[in-house]
Amino acid sequence: MNEAIEPFVIDxxxxxxxDLRDRLQRTRWPQEIGDNRNWQAGANLAYMQELTDYWLNGYDWRAQERxxxxxxQFRTTxxxxxxxxxxxxxxxxxxxxxxxxxGWPWTFWDMRRIIxxxxxxxxxxxxxxxxFDVIAPSLPGFGFSSPLEKPGIYFAPTADLxxxxxxxxxxxxxxxxxGDIGAxxxxxxxxxxxxxxxxAHLHLLAALKAPYPAPEDYAPAEAGWREKHAAFFAQGSAYMQIQRxxxxxxxxxxxxxxxxxxxxxxxxRRAWSDCAGDVETVFSKDDLITAAMIYWLTETYESSARHYYEGRPENFIPAFVHDRVPVVEAPTGILQFQGDIWLQPRKWAERYYNLKRWNVIDTGGHFAPMEAPGVLIDDLRAFFRPLRK
Incomplete structure (x- = not known):
């Protein structure tokens, strides 16, 4: 077995x-569905045309590569x-x-502000x-952790890896x-x-198996969280159903x-960040394009989306190794942002996790390492101080 860890340079x-430039120049634009200024039908045509013009005439991949x-960076198998x-x-x-x-649709490069x-x-x-000694991997099948040819890879086998x-x-x-799949x-x-x-420090909570959050678990200070969670699955989860x-x-x-x-x-990125409808208040054009470039140049959309397909409940429920409560026995710190797409109640989290720290921040959304790196860093440091030996 080859266990070598090799230095890696993006080139x-x-x-x-x-080839990419040629494809961008030949983009065949779709008709827009009605008045889509608020992106209610999906990505806005005028914005995507503006972004593509910058992609062709202002964006510099080689600068991002440097x-x-x-x-x-390193690679191993x-x-x-x-x-x-x-x-x-x-x-x-x-x-x-x-x-x-x-997570998805993130890349390892979304971690750069906290490293x-x-x-x-x-x-x-x-x-x-x-x-900390910081290790920031690309999830299997994302970016330069590719090509992913082995089936059955999602968050549980990734934990083993x-x-x-x-x-x-x-x-x-x-x-x-x-956060996200990374959580x-x-x-x-x-x-x-x-x-x-x-x-384990998390900035997204998901109930992967029982006990699940119940209506009575939500405190008065958590009013609207359950409804927000339901609204996301009713109005914003079509991507998940397709990828599953x-x-x-x-x-x-x-x-x-x-x-x-x-x-x-x-x-x-626009829908899940706390950007009030203006994605560039959180992500610059360079940020957005570079993330897309990493997926494009490594041809890893399919293998990233496969995490949803392979990680269906019938696959991941058998991956759990005990039925004890808390489900997650390692000391856990939880940081949630009011601008995220869903939030879970503390009463439930205290059953599900060996909860040692709980914090809820008024601003910030789903992409904490990019949106609120300082908040994330401070909370992570505070959580781990009493755990250092």
Whole structure:
């Protein structure tokens, strides 16, 4: 078995960039459905045309590539799954190994604003005692963790892969943090490997198995949360149903049209962030395009969407290794943002998790490492201080 960990440098062939430019120039634009200024029918035509003009005439992939390559990156293969990750060693007296997990439609690059402050607190006005060794992987089948040819990969098998990755990196015990799919991965690590997980810090909560949140679990201060959760599934979860049931079909379009792929991804970044309808208050054009570029250049829309298809309940329920309560026995810190697409009640979380910290922030949305990196960093540091030994 090859357990080598190799340095990795992003170096996209010019032919791929030339092909992309040709496709952008030949975009066949759809008709818009009525007055879609508020994106109620999906991505707005005028905005996508404006973004594509910038993509062609102002955006610089090579500059983005250089910025990514400023971070030490590596590749390895675990159980026939290629894994790409950033690893930055902590500068402090006793750094904790910390694996930070992104989601969909994120990439590893959404973690860039938290890596420096977490690994080198003193350089960012913090206490060196709060340092972490930061490992920021691309989820299997996302970006440079590709090509994913092995079936059956979703958040539960990913947790097993990450446990093996941390062993390979020399870390018997470690911490974990995540949102979106990454929160599922971190929670599963805390469920399956509580003896190894120092703590799990989450900024999204999902009830993967019983006990589920009940109406009586919501406190007065949590009024409207249950309704917001229901509204998301009624009005904003069509992408999830497609990716759970027919990801292969839509992959033909996503793998062939860069503008189509970008529209699919950006619609979610706008809808799920606390941006008041203006996505560029959170993500710049460069941010949006670079995220789409990582999916496009690695041809990983299909393998990223496959996490939904493979992670259906009939697959993940058997992955749980005990029926005890709390389900997640590792110490857990929870940070929720009022602007996120759903929030879960504290009373339920106290049953489901070995809850050690709870915080709810008025502003901020789904993409905490990009939207509110300072809040996330401060909360994560505070959670882990009493867990350091």
């Amino acid at each position: 996209i062939a010019q032919e791929a960039l030339d 910025a990514m390559n400023a971070f030490p 675990i159980d026939d799954v290629p894994i790409h990750f950033i690893q930055v060693k902590g500068k402090g007296p006793n750094p904790i190994p910390l694996i930070v997990n992104h 420096g402050p977490l690994s080198d607190p003193a350089a960012h006005g913090g206490d060196p005692a709060d340092a 990450w446990a093996k990755l941390m062993t390979r990196l020399g870390h018997e015990r470690f911490a974990t943090q995540g 599922f991965v971190s929670a599963m690590l805390g469920h399956k490997y509580p003896q190894r997980v120092i703590g 049931t027919r990801p292969q079909t839509i992959s033909f379009a996503m793998n062939d049209s860069p503008v189509g792929l970008a529209a699919w991804l950006i619609d979610k």
